[in-house]
Amino acid sequence: MQLLRNKDLLGIKDLEVSEIMSIINLARLMKQRINNKSLRQQNLKNETLITLFYENSTRTKVSFNMAAWYQGMNVTDLEVATSSMQKGESLIDTAITLDRMGIDYMAIRHEKTGAPHLIAKHVAASIINAGDGANEHPTQSLLDLYTMYEKKGSFEDLNVTIIGDINHSRVARSNVIGLKKLGANVTLAGAGTLLTTGMEALGARVCFDVAEAVSGADVVMGLRIQMERQNSGSFPDLREYSQIYGINEEIFSKAAKDAILMHPAPVNRGVELTPELCDSNISAIDEQVTNGVAVRMAILTLLHDRNKSVLKSSRR
Numbered sequence: 001m002q003l004l005r006n007k008d009l010l011g012i013k014d015l016e017v018s019e020i021m022s023i024i025n026l027a028r029l030m031k032q033r034i035n036n037k038s039l040r041q042q043n044l045k046n047e048t049l050i051t052l053f054y055e056n057s058t059r060t061k062v063s064f065n066m067a068a069w070y071q072g073m074n075v076t077d078l079e080v081a082t083s084s085m086q087k088g089e090s091l092i093d094t095a096i097t098l099d100r101m102g103i104d105y106m107a108i109r110h111e112k113t114g115a116p117h118l119i120a121k122h123v124a125a126s127i128i129n130a131g132d133g134a135n136e137h138p139t140q141s142l143l144d145l146y147t148m149y150e151k152k153g154s155f156e157d158l159n160v161t162i163i164g165d166i167n168h169s170r171v172a173r174s175n176v177i178g179l180k181k182l183g184a185n186v187t188l189a190g191a192g193t194l195l196t197t198g199m200e201a202l203g204a205r206v207c208f209d210v211a212e213a214v215s216g217a218d219v220v221m222g223l224r225i226q227m228e229r230q231n232s233g234s235f236p237d238l239r240e241y242s243q244i245y246g247i248n249e250e251i252f253s254k255a256a257k258d259a260i261l262m263h264p265a266p267v268n269r270g271v272e273l274t275p276e277l278c279d280s281n282i283s284a285i286d287e288q289v290t291n292g293v294a295v296r297m298a299i300l301t302l303l304h305d306r307n308k309s310v311l312k313s314s315r316r
Helices: 017-035 059-069 091-100 115-120 138-152 170-181 210-214 238-245 285-314
Strands: 048-053 074-078 105-110 126-132 159-163 185-189 205-207 219-222 260-262
Touching: 017 138, 017 170, 017 285, 048 059, 048 091, 059 074, 059 105, 059 126, 059 285, 091 105, 091 115, 105 115, 115 126, 126 138, 126 285, 138 170, 138 219, 138 260, 138 285, 159 170, 159 210, 170 185, 185 210, 205 210, 260 285
Parallel strands: 048 074, 048 105, 105 126, 159 185, 159 219, 185 205, 219 260
Antiparallel strands: none
């Protein structure tokens, strides 16, 4: 299994295809360990992980914690609201302080694009981007890619349609980059005001008709409408959006016969997806949650192995 080249995981754009597949393949083993307690190993015992989340999170934050705990790591969360940052301490000074305490890994989510990249330049710890602005969310993308691979067996000419708030979605950006690297075809769809970011430059097809976008798709992914990021007047009301761009049974019937439904969650039921589709046997949404823990276990292990290999080489 190929080691990762870099000490940090900052974006899908930085990963080679072989690295992506190494993460996916190791995640398959990690999933077995999640589902079978007798297979679990304390392979990262005495390693330390801290989560620094400047934006709210349930799945990603808890997933990192569980991924670390399953492998015997020491885990702590930095409560931003009660930290020294409320006294004016900068992001960089906070990260350097934690680094000096001997933290091995930092999972960072920040509203500013590039924040994890900036921190990575100042610390020895491995930085994992848990979402930076509207730029990237590499670990979410990797769990999405793993889910697709698990369900479909190949990325070559896989037709993936992503529908929703593309402009504000770091998940969409990371998935487009990853899917195109792996040989898939990607279509993006949604309201015109939510699809203006020039994703064609990344190799995606853009479509404003949801029925057309879904036609023949092997994977249909909905995205949450990020109301907290909308500019006034740029977004129709949720009811109108659901009627025009929501994924319902009629729309999904235009996809391939064995198509699967995905969503990075949280889902606004009745807006992006109907409740019936969310709970149907075509939905892989709950599976994505489990796969998220497995993928993050794989990432932590591969970063550990990479760092251990580099340290060993430096001592020769």
